[in-house]
Amino acid sequence: MLDNEQLKEARERDGERADERPDEADVGLERDYPAVGFxxxxxLLNRDYSEYPRSDDILSPDASGVLETLVEHRLIGSVRDISDELRADVTVVSKALELHDVDRPESVEDDAQPSESEIELPDGTVVATEQFRSPIYxxxxxxxxxxxxxxxxxxxxREFLxxxxxHGRGAEKPRWTVDNTDIRTELEMVGLLIGDGDDGERDDIRLGGASLSESETSGTDGLTVSTSDF
Incomplete structure (x- = not known):
């Protein structure tokens, strides 16, 4: 619920972080998604990269567990994937799989791959990007x-977006970026920040469209935005 006091505090912050905020906010910034490749x-293994076996080490008897873990991982779909994850030659990986009697990995299902068509909000809610205005910021x-x-x-x-x-964006595509100035401009447009050129016409912060008059925020009821709105 966004009331007058919250709106005032948001504007006074002038784009800086809030002193008090939910734990989920930090969790959302600390995500480091698993991905194939050293x-x-x-x-992908339950250990630091510094503790990964070296290339020829996967031929040793105690390396079968490492290979089994990788073969069963949802992101691994080929011997090449294992090779990239362990920084080992493909021929060495193939030999190790045969030596340890570990089946070769099966192709990854499409729905197991991360997708750029959705984002995960800090509270864990996953939302299809088609539900947002474009560009998303x-x-x-x-x-x-x-x-x-x-x-x-x-x-x-900016970091979160x-x-x-x-995450899940094809390697053939350029990296998605946004400038801090663009986000500030949009925050000013919806009235969450006061800009130098504020003309009083702002987007409706509930719907992402239309204009929001001051009278709509002058009461105590305020405006409601929750993850269920997306």
Whole structure:
């Protein structure tokens, strides 16, 4: 519920992070998604990359568990994937699989792959990007949720959005980015910040469209934005 006091506090922050905010806000910024490839996101094995076996080590008798874990991982769909994760030659991986009598991995199902068509909000809610205004940083509901409910600074909003939009993005596509100035401009447009050129016409922070008159925020009922709105 966004009331007068919350709106005042949001504007006074002027794009800085809130002093008090829910734990989920920090969790959303600390995500490091698992991905295939050595040092690419979180390790697929339950250990630090520094503790990964070296290339020829996977031929030793005690390495069968490592190979079994990787073969069963939802992101592993080929011998090449295991090779990339362990920084081992494909021929060495193939030999190790045969030596330890571990079946070769099956192709990854499409729905097991991360998708850029959705984002996971800090509270864990997964939302299809088609539900947001495009580009996504212009969606008023998302702006209010990240800036007011999560207490993110503008820089943290950029960090979160870039992380989520690039997770699952095809390697053939350029990295998705947004500038801090663009986010600030949109926060001003929806009235969550006061801009130098504020002309009184702002987007409706509930719907991501239409204009919001001052009278709609002058009462005690305020405006409601929750993850169920997305």
């Amino acid at each position: 040092s690419n996101g979180d390790p 212009r969606d008023a509901r998302l702006l209010e949720y990240l800036y007011v409910d999560c207490g993110y600074s503008i820089a943290e909003m 870039e992380s989520e939009r690039n």
